[in-house]
Amino acid sequence: MSEAGLLADPAEVRAILIASARARQAISYSEVLELLGHHFTRPKMRQLCKVLTFIDDEAEERGEPELAVLVVRQSDGLPGQGWWVGGAKKHGYTGLWEGPGAMKLVKKIQRQAFDFWNSHHFEER
Numbered sequence: 001m002s003e004a005g006l007l008a009d010p011a012e013v014r015a016i017l018i019a020s021a022r023a024r025q026a027i028s029y030s031e032v033l034e035l036l037g038h039h040f041t042r043p044k045m046r047q048l049c050k051v052l053t054f055i056d057d058e059a060e061e062r063g064e065p066e067l068a069v070l071v072v073r074q075s076d077g078l079p080g081q082g083w084w085v086g087g088a089k090k091h092g093y094t095g096l097w098e099g100p101g102a103m104k105l106v107k108k109i110q111r112q113a114f115d116f117w118n119s120h121h122f123e124e125r
Contacts, residue, residue, distance in 0.1 A: 006054065007047035008036045014055050017067040021117035026110060028074045049082040056087075065112040078102055 016035055020027040029048060030040040038044050052068035059066055069087060072079055076098065079087065084097040091109065095101040 006051050007038070007044065008051055010051055010054050010058070012036065013048075013051050014067065017055065017070050018117055020070050021067065021113045024114045024118065026070050026072045026077060029071055029080070030074060032071055045080070046082070049080070053082075053086070065116045066109065067113055069106060069109045070113060072106075078106055 013032065013036070016027070016032055029045050033040050033044055033048060036048075048071070049068075052071060056066045056068045066087065068083055069079055071083075078098060081097065084102075087109075088094075088097070088105065091105060093102075093105050095105075
C-alpha cells in the first residue's frame, strides 16, 4: 500500500501511537482523529484504519510489535472490526470480537507494544 490517499501522514499517526504505548494506554479512534484535526465520523474512522494497516505493515517489516491494537472504541476498549479481520487471524484467535476472551487477547498484544516502547535500552528509529 502506498501513502498516497491516506487520511494522515503515517509518521504522524505512528508518533501518536508510540506516545500512547509509552504512556501504557490505549487511545480511542475519536482521540486519534481529534489529534489529527478531524471530527469523528465513520468514513474518517475507516480512512484511519487504512493508515493503521500501513503502520502495522511497516512495523512488522522492522520487527516491531503492532500498534493498531492500541486504537480502540470508547464504548468497550476494544479495537474495531477492521483490526479483528486481520489482527485476530494473525494471532490465531477465532473467538468472539467482544467479551472477556477478546479483551484478554487485546490486553496481551497491547502489553507487548507497551513493553517494547518502554524498554530502557530501546531508541526510537
